[in-house]
Amino acid sequence: MAGDQVSNKQVILRDFVEGFPKESDMYIATGTVRLDVPEGSTAVLVKNLYLSCDPYMRNRMSNLVGSYIESFKPGSPISGYGVCKVIDSGHPKFKKGDLVWGMTGWEEYSLITAPETLFKIEHTDVPLSYYTGLLGMAGMTAYAGFFKVCFPKKGETVFISAASGAVGQLVGQFAKLTGCYVIGSAGSKEKVDLLKNKFKFDDAFNYKEEPDLNAALKRYFPDGIDIYFENVGGKMLDAVLLNMKVHGRIAACGMISQYNLKQHEAVHNLIQIVVKQIRMEGFIVFGYYSQYPEYLEMVLPQIREGKIAYVEDISEGLESGPAALIGLFSGKNIGKQVVAVARE
Amino acid sequence: MAGDQVSNKQVILRDFVEGFPKESDMYIATGTVRLDVPEGSTAVLVKNLYLSCDPYMRNRMSNLVGSYIESFKPGSPISGYGVCKVIDSGHPKFKKGDLVWGMTGWEEYSLITAPETLFKIEHTDVPLSYYTGLLGMAGMTAYAGFFKVCFPKKGETVFISAASGAVGQLVGQFAKLTGCYVIGSAGSKEKVDLLKNKFKFDDAFNYKEEPDLNAALKRYFPDGIDIYFENVGGKMLDAVLLNMKVHGRIAACGMISQYNLKQHEAVHNLIQIVVKQIRMEGFIVFGYYSQYPEYLEMVLPQIREGKIAYVEDISEGLESGPAALIGLFSGKNIGKQVVAVARE
Numbered sequence: 074m075a076g077d078q079v080s081n082k083q084v085i086l087r088d089f090v091e092g093f094p095k096e097s098d099m100y101i102a103t104g105t106v107r108l109d110v111p112e113g114s115t116a117v118l119v120k121n122l123y124l125s126c127d128p129y130m131r132n133r134m135s136n137l138v139g140s141y142i143e144s145f146k147p148g149s150p151i152s153g154y155g156v157c158k159v160i161d162s163g164h165p166k167f168k169k170g171d172l173v174w175g176m177t178g179w180e181e182y183s184l185i186t187a188p189e190t191l192f193k194i195e196h197t198d199v200p201l202s203y204y205t206g207l208l209g210m211a212g213m214t215a216y217a218g219f220f221k222v223c224f225p226k227k228g229e230t231v232f233i234s235a236a237s238g239a240v241g242q243l244v245g246q247f248a249k250l251t252g253c254y255v256i257g258s259a260g261s262k263e264k265v266d267l268l269k270n271k272f273k274f275d276d277a278f279n280y281k282e283e284p285d286l287n288a289a290l291k292r293y294f295p296d297g298i299d300i301y302f303e304n305v306g307g308k309m310l311d312a313v314l315l316n317m318k319v320h321g322r323i324a325a326c327g328m329i330s331q332y333n334l335k336q337h338e339a340v341h342n343l344i345q346i347v348v349k350q351i352r353m354e355g356f357i358v359f360g361y362y363s364q365y366p367e368y369l370e371m372v373l374p375q376i377r378e379g380k381i382a383y384v385e386d387i388s389e390g391l392e393s394g395p396a397a398l399i400g401l402f403s404g405k406n407i408g409k410q411v412v413a414v415a416r417e
Numbered sequence: 418m419a420g421d422q423v424s425n426k427q428v429i430l431r432d433f434v435e436g437f438p439k440e441s442d443m444y445i446a447t448g449t450v451r452l453d454v455p456e457g458s459t460a461v462l463v464k465n466l467y468l469s470c471d472p473y474m475r476n477r478m479s480n481l482v483g484s485y486i487e488s489f490k491p492g493s494p495i496s497g498y499g500v501c502k503v504i505d506s507g508h509p510k511f512k513k514g515d516l517v518w519g520m521t522g523w524e525e526y527s528l529i530t531a532p533e534t535l536f537k538i539e540h541t542d543v544p545l546s547y548y549t550g551l552l553g554m555a556g557m558t559a560y561a562g563f564f565k566v567c568f569p570k571k572g573e574t575v576f577i578s579a580a581s582g583a584v585g586q587l588v589g590q591f592a593k594l595t596g597c598y599v600i601g602s603a604g605s606k607e608k609v610d611l612l613k614n615k616f617k618f619d620d621a622f623n624y625k626e627e628p629d630l631n632a633a634l635k636r637y638f639p640d641g642i643d644i645y646f647e648n649v650g651g652k653m654l655d656a657v658l659l660n661m662k663v664h665g666r667i668a669a670c671g672m673i674s675q676y677n678l679k680q681h682e683a684v685h686n687l688i689q690i691v692v693k694q695i696r697m698e699g700f701i702v703f704g705y706y707s708q709y710p711e712y713l714e715m716v717l718p719q720i721r722e723g724k725i726a727y728v729e730d731i732s733e734g735l736e737s738g739p740a741a742l743i744g745l746f747s748g749k750n751i752g753k754q755v756v757a758v759a760r761e
Contacts, residue, residue, distance in 0.1 A: 132692075306687060325691045339683030343650060346699035347669045348476075353697045355690035 081106040083150040084179035084394045090134040094402065098134065099151065099395040106182045110163040117167050117188045119157035121177055122417065124391075125205035126398045126410035127153060127239070128304075150178045156194070156204045157183070158417070164188045172197065174204040179394055181414060192365065199376055206239045206409040207376070207383045208369070210358055214326060215243035216368045217361035222324040222354050223300045227252035230294055232313060235304035236277065237264040237384075239409035240326060244302045245274050246381050253300070256293045258309070260404045267407065271382050286312035302326060303353075307338030314342035314351075323353040384408030425450040427494040428523035428738045434478040438746065442478065443495065443739040450526045454507040461511050461532045463501035465521055466761065468735075469549035470742045470754035471497060471583070472648075494522045500538070500548045501527070502761070508532045516541065518548040523738055525758060536709065543720055550583045550753040551720070551727045552713070554702055558670060559587035560712045561705035566668040566698050567644045571596035574638055576657065579648035580621065581608040581728075583753035584670060588646045589618050590725055597644070600637045602653070604748040611751065615726050630656035646670060647697075651682030658686040658695075667697040728752030 081104045090098050110116045129142070130153055137144045145151045155177040159167050167173065167188055175191035177183045185191065194204055206212060218240070219225060231248040233241045236257025245268065248255045257268045257277045268277035276293060283289040290298070290312055297318035303310060303325045310323075317323070346353060375381045386406040388397040394412045401410055425448045434442050454460045473486070474497055481488045489495045499521040503511050511517065511532055519535035521527045529535065538548055550556060562584070563569060575592040577585045580601025589612065592599045601612045601621045612621035620637060627633040634642070634656055641662035647654060647669045654667075661667070690697060719725045730750040732741040738756045745754055 310687070325687075337685040337688060339685055340687055341681040341683055343654065343669075343684055344681060346697060347701070348699070350699045350701050350704070352699075353690060355692070355694045355696075357691070357694050360694070 078105050078107050079182070080104070081181050082391050083181075084391060085149065086134060086145045086147050086151050088147045089136045089144070090131075094131065094134055094399055096395045096399050099398075101392055101395075104180075106180075106184070108182065109161040110184065114163045114186070115188065116163050116184050116186045117159050117173075117191070118161040118182065118184050119173065119177060120160050120182055121155050121157050121180065121414045123156040123202045123205045123387075124177075124179055124394065124412040124414060125154040125209065125211075126394075126401050126406070126412065127210065128401060130398060131402060150180045152176055152178050154205055154210050155414075156201050156209075157185075157191075162188070167191070167193070172201065174209050179391070179412075181391065196369070196373060199373070202385060202387065202411050202413070203376075203383065205411050206385070207243065207381070208372070211239035211409065212243055212372060213361060213365060213368055214358040215240045215247060216372070217358055217364065218302060218324040218326050218356055219244045219247050219300075221361060221364070222356050223302070223322045225251050225253055225300055229253050229299035230297065230318075231255045231300045231302065232290070232294065232298045233257045233302040233304070234280075234309050234313075235259065236274065237267050237272075237408065238304060241302065241304055242268070242272050242384065242408065243381070245272050248300075249273055249275075250375070250380065263407060264404075267384060271384060273382070280309065287315050290316040297321070300324070307340070311340045311342050314340070314345040317345060317349050317351050319349045321349060321351045323351060325353060325355040385411050387411045387413050389413050422449050422451050423526070424448070425525050426735050427525075428735060429493065430478060430489045430491050430495050432491045433480045433488070434475075438475060438478055438743055440739045440743050443742075445736055445739075448524075450524075450528070452526065453505040454528065458507045458530070459532065460528050460530045461503050461508050461517075461535070462505040462526065462528050463517065463521060464504050464526055465499050465501050465524065465758045467500040467546045467549045467731075468521075468523055468738065468756040468758060469498040469553065469555075469583075470738075470745050470750070470756065471554065472745060474742065475746060494524045496520055496522050498549055498554050499758075500545050500553075501529075501535075506532075511535070511537070516545065516548075518553050523735070523756075525735065540713070540717060543717070546729060546731065546755050546757070547720075547727065549755050550729070551587065551725070552716070555583035555753065556587055556716060557705060557709060557712055558702040559584045559591060560716070561702055561708065562646060562668040562670050562700055563588045563591050563644075565705060565708070566700050567646070567666045569595050569597055569644055573597050573643035574641065574662075575599045575644045575646065576634070576638065576642045577601045577646040577648070578624075578653050578657075579603065580618065581611050581616075581752065582648060585646065585648055586612070586616050586728065586752065587725070589616050592644075593617055593619075594719070594724065607751060608748075611728060615728060617726070624653065631659050634660040641665070644668070651684070655684045655686050658684070658689040661689060661693050661695050663693045665693060665695045667695060669697060669699040729755050731755045731757050733757050 133145045156174045159171040172194040173191040231253045237259040255274045257274045258280045265277045268274040301313050301323045386408045391414045477489045500518045503515040516538040517535040575597045581603040599618045601618045602624045609621045612618040645657050645667045730752045735758045
């Protein structure tokens, strides 16, 4: 079948997005693709199996200047992390049949011209889709942000916002395994139940039902917060600052509540950073991928022993991609949002 | 003279202050004091020579709860850093005639009941008043904040707000000695001239004459800021965040623009902390005093060789204390504000 020309469905960005993205900001088109890599190229041609929906993708829908990542190109397929099967390879590191994860296109088949960025999947006794999250970017983000930015100690108190998301649910479980006291916030009863019952957080609350976030945090952390894993920004950060302990640490992983706002929400309580000698550190997972083997070594046994719970929200078919991605920003997904393009 | 009862002028806080403090929030009273320490006590009785006016003292004028430092007590003399001469001592570490610096009262004579917190002054070939700033708390603050929080490298770009203040002027000079490119902001032409001509900053600007702080910073730092030494907070911090480089560091030393505001100014651009992987760290000098000998070893030769310029604004007499302290918050002082209580 290599060398054949086949049809290739794609998710195309219509134009740069301002404000809250809509499903109609993307459309499905069908092109064609040859199932081999060009003669002499070191590219690989992959079949996309699972695509990952991640909050940072919102940024790429805008016309970014001087960002750490490139904008999507209007009229072209969007891209993101995915799990793929190699169909043809011009690169010595990859051969036909290899399973990989990394940056790929939102389409059925992708020609990846910088295959050095792909990770080969060596362990297939766990669900392949996990490599879009738990065993991929989200997992490394949780690992790096919690252990390498926050330096947690047993007995410390940890608060996680957007805690049922792909990263938050893992941070919470890593924190429990470290011996920390862990509270998460999320935006629905269902998610709160998940945090308490499935992910075994010490407690969790629905921030939409708390008229006074400061009071809520005081209730859950009467002695204050040592570590805040920041996924949302804005009002929640402001309330957290009032409740941090001296020498507290804030890992700023994302600020999803702010991505769609033209004028970002105000934060008024930064003086707490001085008064309490707080360290707040933004981090991006790219700088930590060299530690991926170390992460796998820690997490694979825990997955196999059932010590890590992981919830995925899998939507079927590439056509469902735009809705799945948009749903992320209104908190529609329960657990890690994945798009299944093909099962093999 | 020890054992005699003498009169003791004091600066008394009338009541807790809300909003901008006024001279009339303090008053001068005259009590009496015995010039010896009580039998069996380990206290020391000192004569206060120079008192230091520092921004953090504003916080102590309010009724603080759960702060890193205690409130002043209405009806009692305020306290702060000062240079003192030991008149009588019940503590084995100190003897009559010793010169010391540390926390003392705003009065002519103070009985210091925790003399372990005092530093003995060993080097008197430099002006004694320097131990209220350059060789005291402000100097240690600049040293710790710049070197131990920011980890500067030669060639990096450094921005300092409130740069002509006691701490800012030193950070700028330490940065120049490290081989950094240094810009400072201040609130008057006179202060800007001082930064450029006296402290040898690469450049400086008057923030009050810049309608668009973001544009001003872009002009001075076309390639961005590696290190921001934060003394003011609010609008300046918001503009700085837009101009930080990737992996930039912000040492949050104080936020003087915010101390007198009931509702702190909004900061909208914290998303930059994530996007640019910025580390923002609040610090308080108390945790670094163990490194004071190391600091003296670095800075004393530089002072003797004339490599460090230092400007003091000395007001004469304890009675001038309230005005000098209040002036700090409207930026009246040029350089380090000191109150000379007695010359010897």
